[in-house]
Amino acid sequence: MFTGAQVCKIILKKNPSKLLVLSRTLCVLKGHIPRRSFLYIPGNEERKVSKATGLNSDCVVLDCEDGVAANRKEEARNTIHNLLGQLSFGLSEVCVRINSIETGLAEDDLRATLTAKVLPHSIVVPKVETVEHLNWISDRVSSIFKSRTKRLGLITQVESALSLLNLRAVCQHGTSEDRPFRFEALVFGSDDFLVSIGATRTEDVKELIHARQSVVVHAKAYGLQAIDMVYINFKDPEGLQAQAEEGARFGYTGKQIIHPGQIDIVNKAFSPSEEKVNWARDLVKVFEKQDSIGKGAIDYHGSMIDMPTVQQARNVLRLAEATGRK
Amino acid sequence: MFTGAQVCKIILKKNPSKLLVLSRTLCVLKGHIPRRSFLYIPGNEERKVSKATGLNSDCVVLDCEDGVAANRKEEARNTIHNLLGQLSFGLSEVCVRINSIETGLAEDDLRATLTAKVLPHSIVVPKVETVEHLNWISDRVSSIFKSRTKRLGLITQVESALSLLNLRAVCQHGTSEDRPFRFEALVFGSDDFLVSIGATRTEDVKELIHARQSVVVHAKAYGLQAIDMVYINFKDPEGLQAQAEEGARFGYTGKQIIHPGQIDIVNKAFSPSEEKVNWARDLVKVFEKQDSIGKGAIDYHGSMIDMPTVQQARNVLRLAEATGRK
Amino acid sequence: MFTGAQVCKIILKKNPSKLLVLSRTLCVLKGHIPRRSFLYIPGNEERKVSKATGLNSDCVVLDCEDGVAANRKEEARNTIHNLLGQLSFGLSEVCVRINSIETGLAEDDLRATLTAKVLPHSIVVPKVETVEHLNWISDRVSSIFKSRTKRLGLITQVESALSLLNLRAVCQHGTSEDRPFRFEALVFGSDDFLVSIGATRTEDVKELIHARQSVVVHAKAYGLQAIDMVYINFKDPEGLQAQAEEGARFGYTGKQIIHPGQIDIVNKAFSPSEEKVNWARDLVKVFEKQDSIGKGAIDYHGSMIDMPTVQQARNVLRLAEATGRK
Numbered sequence: 011m012f013t014g015a016q017v018c019k020i021i022l023k024k025n026p027s028k029l030l031v032l033s034r035t036l037c038v039l040k041g042h043i044p045r046r047s048f049l050y051i052p053g054n055e056e057r058k059v060s061k062a063t064g065l066n067s068d069c070v071v072l073d074c075e076d077g078v079a080a081n082r083k084e085e086a087r088n089t090i091h092n093l094l095g096q097l098s099f100g101l102s103e104v105c106v107r108i109n110s111i112e113t114g115l116a117e118d119d120l121r122a123t124l125t126a127k128v129l130p131h132s133i134v135v136p137k138v139e140t141v142e143h144l145n146w147i148s149d150r151v152s153s154i155f156k157s158r159t160k161r162l163g164l165i166t167q168v169e170s171a172l173s174l175l176n177l178r179a180v181c182q183h184g185t186s187e188d189r190p191f192r193f194e195a196l197v198f199g200s201d202d203f204l205v206s207i208g209a210t211r212t213e214d215v216k217e218l219i220h221a222r223q224s225v226v227v228h229a230k231a232y233g234l235q236a237i238d239m240v241y242i243n244f245k246d247p248e249g250l251q252a253q254a255e256e257g258a259r260f261g262y263t264g265k266q267i268i269h270p271g272q273i274d275i276v277n278k279a280f281s282p283s284e285e286k287v288n289w290a291r292d293l294v295k296v297f298e299k300q301d302s303i304g305k306g307a308i309d310y311h312g313s314m315i316d317m318p319t320v321q322q323a324r325n326v327l328r329l330a331e332a333t334g335r336k
Numbered sequence: 337m338f339t340g341a342q343v344c345k346i347i348l349k350k351n352p353s354k355l356l357v358l359s360r361t362l363c364v365l366k367g368h369i370p371r372r373s374f375l376y377i378p379g380n381e382e383r384k385v386s387k388a389t390g391l392n393s394d395c396v397v398l399d400c401e402d403g404v405a406a407n408r409k410e411e412a413r414n415t416i417h418n419l420l421g422q423l424s425f426g427l428s429e430v431c432v433r434i435n436s437i438e439t440g441l442a443e444d445d446l447r448a449t450l451t452a453k454v455l456p457h458s459i460v461v462p463k464v465e466t467v468e469h470l471n472w473i474s475d476r477v478s479s480i481f482k483s484r485t486k487r488l489g490l491i492t493q494v495e496s497a498l499s500l501l502n503l504r505a506v507c508q509h510g511t512s513e514d515r516p517f518r519f520e521a522l523v524f525g526s527d528d529f530l531v532s533i534g535a536t537r538t539e540d541v542k543e544l545i546h547a548r549q550s551v552v553v554h555a556k557a558y559g560l561q562a563i564d565m566v567y568i569n570f571k572d573p574e575g576l577q578a579q580a581e582e583g584a585r586f587g588y589t590g591k592q593i594i595h596p597g598q599i600d601i602v603n604k605a606f607s608p609s610e611e612k613v614n615w616a617r618d619l620v621k622v623f624e625k626q627d628s629i630g631k632g633a634i635d636y637h638g639s640m641i642d643m644p645t646v647q648q649a650r651n652v653l654r655l656a657e658a659t660g661r662k
Numbered sequence: 663m664f665t666g667a668q669v670c671k672i673i674l675k676k677n678p679s680k681l682l683v684l685s686r687t688l689c690v691l692k693g694h695i696p697r698r699s700f701l702y703i704p705g706n707e708e709r710k711v712s713k714a715t716g717l718n719s720d721c722v723v724l725d726c727e728d729g730v731a732a733n734r735k736e737e738a739r740n741t742i743h744n745l746l747g748q749l750s751f752g753l754s755e756v757c758v759r760i761n762s763i764e765t766g767l768a769e770d771d772l773r774a775t776l777t778a779k780v781l782p783h784s785i786v787v788p789k790v791e792t793v794e795h796l797n798w799i800s801d802r803v804s805s806i807f808k809s810r811t812k813r814l815g816l817i818t819q820v821e822s823a824l825s826l827l828n829l830r831a832v833c834q835h836g837t838s839e840d841r842p843f844r845f846e847a848l849v850f851g852s853d854d855f856l857v858s859i860g861a862t863r864t865e866d867v868k869e870l871i872h873a874r875q876s877v878v879v880h881a882k883a884y885g886l887q888a889i890d891m892v893y894i895n896f897k898d899p900e901g902l903q904a905q906a907e908e909g910a911r912f913g914y915t916g917k918q919i920i921h922p923g924q925i926d927i928v929n930k931a932f933s934p935s936e937e938k939v940n941w942a943r944d945l946v947k948v949f950e951k952q953d954s955i956g957k958g959a960i961d962y963h964g965s966m967i968d969m970p971t972v973q974q975a976r977n978v979l980r981l982a983e984a985t986g987r988k
Contacts, residue, residue, distance in 0.1 A: 076643050079630045171557035175504055178827055205647045207556040209587035217586050220549035223872035230859040231823035242645075260869050261861035304731045317728050319894075321857045402969050405956045497883035501830055531973045533882040535913035543912050546875035568971075 043103055043131070044068050044333050045195060045264040046280035047273045048237050050107070052077040053086035056093065063097050067273045068264065071105045074119045075136050077268075083115055087122040095127030104130045105165065110137035111146050124154045124162070132163030132194060137202070139173040141183045152190045164191040165237075168225050169199030170206035177225070181232040196229045197266060198222060200239035215239070215253070226261040238262040244269040254279035281333045282326045290323035290330075297323075369429055369457070370394050370659050371521060371590040372606035373599045374563050376433065378403040379412035382419065389425050393599045394590065397431045400445045401462050403594075409441055413448040421453030430456045431491065436463035437472050450480045450488070458489030458520060463528070465499040467509045478516045490517040491563070494551050495525030496532035503551070507558040522555045523592060524548060526565035541565070541579070552587040564588040570595040580605035607659045608652045616649035616656075623649075695755055695783070696720050696985050697847060697916040698932035699925045700889050702759065704729040705738035708745065715751050719925045720916065723757045726771045727788050729920075735767055739774040747779030756782045757817065762789035763798050776806045776814070784815030784846060789854070791825040793835045804842045816843040817889075820877050821851030822858035829877070833884040848881045849918060850874060852891035867891070867905070878913040890914040896921040906931035933985045934978045942975035942982075949975075 049067040051058050053074050062070045072093075078086045090106055108119035116135070123130060135147060144166075151162060164184065168174060177196075184193035200218055204210070209217045222239065229236035238257035241250040254265050254276050265276045282290070296310055297320045375393040377384050379400050388396045398419075404412045416432055434445035442461070449456060461473060470492075477488060490510065494503060503522075510519040526544055530536070535543045548565065555562035564583035567576040580591050580602050591602045608616070622636055623646045701719040703710050705726050714722045724745075730738045742758055760771035768787070775782060787799060796818075803814060816836065820826060829848075836845035852870055856862070861869045874891065881888035890909035893902040906917050906928050917928045934942070948962055949972045 079627055081630050171553045171555075174553055175557050201645060201648075202643075204587075205651065207552050207587035208589065208651065209552070210585040210648075212585060216545075217549075219868075220546055220872055221553065223869075226859050226861070227823045227826055227873065229823075231827050259862040259864060261856075261859035263860065301731055304733050317854075319853060322853075322862075325857065325860065405953055407956050497879045497881075500879055501883050527971060527974075528969075530913075531977065533878050533913035534915065534977065535878070536911040536974075538911060542871075543875075546872055547879065 043194075044280075044329075045103070045235055045237060046333065047276040048197070048264050048266045049270065049273065050077050050266065050268055052082075053090045053106070054078050054082040056089055059089065059093050060097065062102075062270075063099050065102065065270055065273060066277070067102050067267070067270070068277070069103045069105055070099050071107050071134055072130070073107045074115070075107050075109050083109070083119075087119050091122040091126050094123070094130060103132065105132045105134050105163075106130045107134035107136065110135070111143050112137065116146075117150060120150050121154060124151070129161065132165050133191075134165045134167065134197065136167040136199065137169050137173070138166035138180060139170060140176055141179050144180060144184050144189075147191070148189055155190060160190065160192045162191045163194045164189075165195040165197060166193075167197040167199040168221075169202035171203075172206075174203075174221055174224060177228045178231075181228050181234065185232045185234070193232075193234060195235035195237055195263075196225055197237040198225045198239050198262075201242070211242075213249075222257075223260060230261060235263045236261060238265040240266045240268055241272070242268075244272060247271075247275055251275050251279060277333075282330050286326055287330045290326035293323045294320060294327070369520075370606075370655075371429070371561055371563060372659065373602040374523070374590050374592045375596065375599065376403055376592065376594055378408075379416040379432070380404055380408040382415055385415065385419050386423065388428075388596075389423050391428065391596055391599060392603070393428055393593070393596070394603065395429045395431055396425050397433050397460055398456070399433045400441070401433050401435050409435070409445075413445050417448040417452045420449070420456060429458065431458045431460050431489075432456045433460035433462065436461070437469050438463065442472075443476060446476050447480060450477070455487065458491050459517075460491045460493065460523065462493040462525065463495050463499070464492035464506060465496060466502055467505050470506060470510050470515075473517070474515055481516060488517045489520045490515075491521040491523060492519075493523040493525040494547075495528035497529075498532075500529075500547055500550060503554045507554050507560065511558045511560070519558075519560060521561035521563055521589075522551055523563040524551045524565050524588075527568070537568075539575075548583075549586060556587060561589045562587060564591040566592045566594055567598070568594075570598060573597075573601055577601050577605060603659075608656050612652055613656045616652040619649045620646060620653070695846075696932075696981075697755065697887055697889060698985065699928040700849070700916050700918045701922065701925065702729055702918065702920055704734075705742045705758070706730050706734045708741055711741065711745050712749065714754075714922075715749050717754065717922055717925060718929070719754050719919070719922070720929070721755045721757055722751050723759050723786055724782070725759045726767070727759050727761050735761070735771075739771050743774040743778050746775070746782060755784065757784045757786050757815075758782045759786035759788065762787070763795050764789065768798075769802060772802050773806060776803070781813065784817050785843075786817045786819065786849065788819040788851065789821050789825070790818035790832060791822060792828055793831050796832060796836050796841075799843070800841055807842060814843045815846045816841075817847040817849060818845075819849040819851040820873075821854035823855075824858075826855075826873055826876060829880045830883075833880050833886065837884045837886070845884075845886060847887035847889055847915075848877055849889040850877045850891050850914075853894070863894075865901075874909075875912060882913060887915045888913060890917040892918045892920055893924070894920070896924060899923075899927055903927050903931060929985075934982050938978055939982045942978035945975045946972060946979070 045068050047067040048069045048071060049062070049065065050071045050073045051062050053059070053072045059072060072090045074083065074086045074090065094104070094106075106119075106123045108123065109115035120133070123133060135143070138144065147164065155161065166180065166184070168177060173180075181193075181196075198221070200215070200222070201211075203218070203221055207221075211217070215222070218239070226236045228234075238254070238260075241253045243249060250272055257265055258280050262280070264280055267273065267276055293310060371394050373393040374395045374397060375388065375391065376397045376399045377388050379385070379398045385398060398416045400409060400412045400416065420430070420432075432445075432449045434449065435441035446459070449459060461469070464470065473490065481487065492506065492510070494500060499506075507519075507522075524547070526541070526548070527537075529544070529547055533547075537543070541548070544565070552562045554560075564580070564586075567579045569575060576598055583591055584606050588606075590606055593599065593602055619636060697720050699719040700721045700723060701714070701717065702723045702725045703714050705711070705724045711724060724742045726735060726738045726742065746756070746758075758771075758775045760775065761767035772785065775785060787795070790796065799816065807813065818832065818836070820829060825832075833845075833848075850873070852867070852874070853863075855870070855873055859873075863869070867874070870891070878888045880886075890906070890912075893905045895901060902924055909917055910932050914932070916932055919925065919928055945962060
């Protein structure tokens with residue numbers, strides 16, 4: 011979401027005559043959906059899905075994939091088809107995660123989802139490894155919708171070595187204009203990724219630092235949100251909090267979760283702290299005052315502050331405003 | 337080696353009708369050669385080569401390159417040519433490391449190696465930086481063998497900044513069907529790499545984390561083994577063990593060594609611990625029981641376990657079996 | 663600068679008949695300019711620019727960009743135009759940083775700079791993200807100079823996610839023969855980069871490890887210098903020193919600074935220590951003695967030393983010599 015902000019920054023700072031472009035950018039920012047907490051709910055468990063309507067998770071992801079056993083796939087897809095039309099999820103965005111394309115199950119999942127009385131906001135597609143996978147999605151979505159209006163958001167998962175190597179091509183292809191979906195976010199599927207490279211999870215996930223940071227860079231280069239790995243031990247809130255906060259510092263905008271008890275911790279980690287909001291407000295004020303009298307590098311409590319830091323502060327204020335609505 | 341396992345996973349989990357493909361994959365896995373310990377022996381030192389026949393190193397690499405002084409190159413190549421036909425290395429795989437292509441020495445090294453009475457299993461080519469280097473190898477191997485049967489394994493070394501940037505192209509080119517060799521592994525040549533980027537080695541090798549993890553990702557995306565950096569201080573077994581265990585956690589399948597005293601530590605580090613094997617066996621049992629009664633996400637001692645974790649456990653059991661033979 | 667050294671190494675070691683090429687490489691190395699300290703001075707502040715003539719910074723970068731407020735841009739460019747012809751900066755290299763191309767200010771900055779009575783050694787261009795940006799620079803430089811003689815050095819800044827993804831293409835394009843500039847260095851603009859990916863700076867800059875190391879690999883693959891991030895707190899010399907030393911260990915050859923008080927610390931961090939120079943001299947001596955009697959792997963105080971380590975030692979001696987001149 012900072013890509014729009016970046017654009018604003020350059021425009022505002024250097025080229026006031028381009029205000030027309032700026033206002034278009036702001037429209038895009040207004041439409042931004044926070045996805046701090048990205049909660050999976052097994053699609054076949056009607057009770058859990060119903061319960062999710064009362065949760066304050068930014069996203070509720072009705073799952074057809076790893077959370078559903080092989081002999082429950084049909085049940086999950088039918089349950090999702092029916093409940094999408096019956097339930098209201100309040101301020102949460104509703105997504106459906108279909109099975110991966112290679113399984114042969116994805117087409118039926120997609121048809122059940124896209125023929126529901128009420129569409130989900132986005133579909134989540136796991137194990138997207140190639141441009142051909144994106145083309146498969148485009149073809150199916152177009153054939154079901156029979157038009158190229160971008161009614162559907164697309165969120166893809168990076169879960170293998172090959173997926174990481176192809177990520178640039180996938181981002182470029184998926185964000186081009188003539189797709190029948192809006193490409194919105196990348197999800198880092200760390201567990202499948204670990205298996206793919208034969209690595210072993212450790213507490214500080216040092217073994218994933220290259221992949222985890224590389225996913226953020228790709229997402230942000232193409233204006234996509236980046237949703238971080240699952241913290242698997244749902245009985246360890248401190249561990250969850252530490253990993254969520256690190257993900258936020260790395261540039262992730264949200265985190266996958268597997269239990270409702272993880273929502274508040276994750277929402278907090280991906281929201282700016284009150285202290286940070288105060289710092290941002292103060293710094294922006296100091297900057298605007300010194301800038302108006304023509305000083306370049308700003309002295310702020312002994313540190314030299316320049317435009318990138320000012321822009322970081324402005325991003326903090328923007329995020330605070332967006333998530334304050336909830 | 338986990339690429340085959342990955343394939344199995346997808347097939348087993350989602351598409352039982354593809355069992356034909358699965359059995360072919362299992363054949364590939366059966367043919368897998370463990371390369372936990374990758375021991376260099378100077379090719380001109382006949383006494384050391386002979387002694388290596390009694391060692392339990394997974395690979396014995398008869399070296400023409402950095403372990404051999406400039407005025408001993410001819411001697412090394414002749415010694416290797418003769419000893420390949422005379423000695424038996426037991427369960428160890430025998431490899432020959434030739435000099436790099438740019439030196440002008442590689443052609444003679446290769447001819448001496450490939451005209452021996454008994455062929456090595458694989459050749460190791462240092463400083464492979466471009467697709468042109470692979471083409472050079474293809475041409476020479478084809479001209480010596482006069483046929484395109486894949487009798488020879490190929491292991492290449494990543495040792496420079498340019499080599500890392502070209503690694504994807506090299507992996508793609510080298511694994512295509514019509515090469516006269518079987519591309520089997522990437523070796524991370526950290527010392528030359530450090531020189532190439534002007535970096536300085538430290539105890540925790542933080543300066544190499546990007547390159548070291550990037551090599552693993554490339555290897556695994558193309559079904560290759562990944563063989564980690566040398567631990568240079570051969571009188572520090574604790575340091576060796578720590579670095580070897582970290583390499584294993586990162587996804588490396590083996591490690592280069594320069595002294596027989598390093599073999600056992602490295603073999604152990606790249607084998608699963610008894611504790612890990614027990615964990616894997618138990619987890620797979622719990623999973624199969626819950627899966628058979630249709631539960632999706634599995635509760636295993638308070639953690640939510642899904643398919644990737646199950647697959648990690650299965651990989652542990654497979655590796656334990658493969659290395660248990662020795 | 664180690665790329666030339668690398669070339670030397672391969673040639674010296676393996677192919678003495680190529681001494682002709684070697685001597686050409688040595689010429690390149692002789693022309694090498696140390697850029698350990700890379701000090702920004704706001705171009706509109708005449709007093710600070712004049713004061714910079716007496717500093718021992720390797721580079722003095724007269725800034726039109728982030729150090730200059732929007733309403734001082736014209737003043738900065740005129741001041742630089744005039745002072746370039748009037749002042750002598752002693753042994754320091756003089757560079758001019760123009761505004762980024764997207765701002766619409768770069769053309770006037772460039773014209774003012776390149777029509778000065780005395781040219782700067784290099785121009786620094788921030789936010790270079792694409793090959794098109796390089797083409798823009800080529801076109802403007804050619805049209806001002808009306809010839810393709812490479813009179814001007816070019817240093818570009820990597821400051822966004824997209825810039826990092828395009829870095830290989832930019833390096834390849836910029837180092838090709840028919841450019842009207844000499845591409846000399848990459849600067850890691852960490853603060854804008856953090857904003858671009860939405861990350862938060864921490865003390866140990868773990869959030870930047872992927873980008874920071876990736877920039878070094880790209881630079882060194884194309885024979886460019888790599889200039890590290892700014893340490894923003896100019897009242898914390900210990901923090902500066904630690905970060906500068908880490909940058910040097912990562913392979914960076916210099917560091918951006920924003921205050922004259924940072925020069926000595928940074929010059930020292932990017933120069934080899936006396937201890938290191940002594941180690942290098944001793945190791946090279948031991949190596950040359952053992953190599954002359956035909957020993958391959960060298961035993962040096964219990965460690966096996968091979969060519970890469972010897973080459974590292976030689977690089978240390980070469981850097982000591984180059985910076986000893988100052």
